[in-house]
Amino acid sequence: MFTIDAHLDLSMNAMEWNRDLRQPVQTIRKRETGMTDKPGRAMGTVALPELRRGRIGLVVATQIARYVAAENSLPGWHSPEQAWAETQAQLAWYKAMEACGEMVMIRDLPALEKHLDLWKNDEPSDTKPIGYILSLEGADSLVTPDHLHIAYEYGLRAIGPAHYGPGRYANGTDATGKLNQAGKELLKEMARLNMILDATHLCDDAFWDAMEIFTGPVWASHNNCRTLVNHNRQYGDEMIKALIQRNAVIGMALDAWMMVPGWIRGQSLPPHMNCNLEKMADHLDHICQLAGNTLHVGIGSDLDGGFGKEQSPYDLDTVADLERVPPLLQKRGYTNDDVENIMHGNWLRFLRKAWGKSNF
16 A cells, blocks of 8 residues: 655665665665664664665655754754754755655645646556655754755755754754744744744644644644653644644654553663554554544654664564554454545645645
């Protein structure tokens, strides 16, 4: 089944992990054998051949570069200008993949429909480009408001204002505090440009601020449920209900610590914690129960977000194994229409509405 994955850090993996994502996952793993400089070495799960094999023909692909002040212990860049430069290197990689026919940027409705037509026909998918919608995870790299306009012109269509910790525009996971003035102005200009707000990673204070201020389309590209795993990275039921009221779609993440309670990073292992794709379906079920329908959930795997098989569901070897999700959902009583909604239909409806400039 044609599948959309609404959150992959492809360019970060290519540029910072030095992975040639045109190669199969197994080839990348073999080359990384014995390497210990990055999490998940020799255990990666995402590459372009596996996306094609799993019929994941459209992804939301990120740029990501955090600015860290002197007192901030998180990894990142020591000036916004350096962070901007890193995102430009990541953009150059996407453009290089376009030049060799591996990927194609999707920035508007005509491009989306053209790409869907390509993937509808009966030609083998192993020769088709992966479509990507460009998203910025954490807005720290936008040095000035003018940089937002530069980014929009080169194709940026979605922004998550925060990542981990305190940010230049908003506070994210493990931080607190409302949007600062620059963040409020950023959201207003994003709405004017009809850009998508990715609510993922916004701390609770900033989330509620954003819901009040932002008037454009909102999604949460990779976000699970606090009711099932109690951490501020997740969203509580009232936050999920607010997203549903905004006609948002919420992508289910496959990072193990977000899927099962009690996970200890660096110690827990998926089989010992019974972390499998069924646990993702539990989070999905919870949102569907809150919504009363299947119209607000999708996949936003984050499978290449700085980890590999050691922190992924034990019944998933590569991203191609997302093809196991439809039968799993059908066993739970989801109809064929429900499954199509979840695997691609909800994201497509959202994009057609956003880019068609209907009212959200």
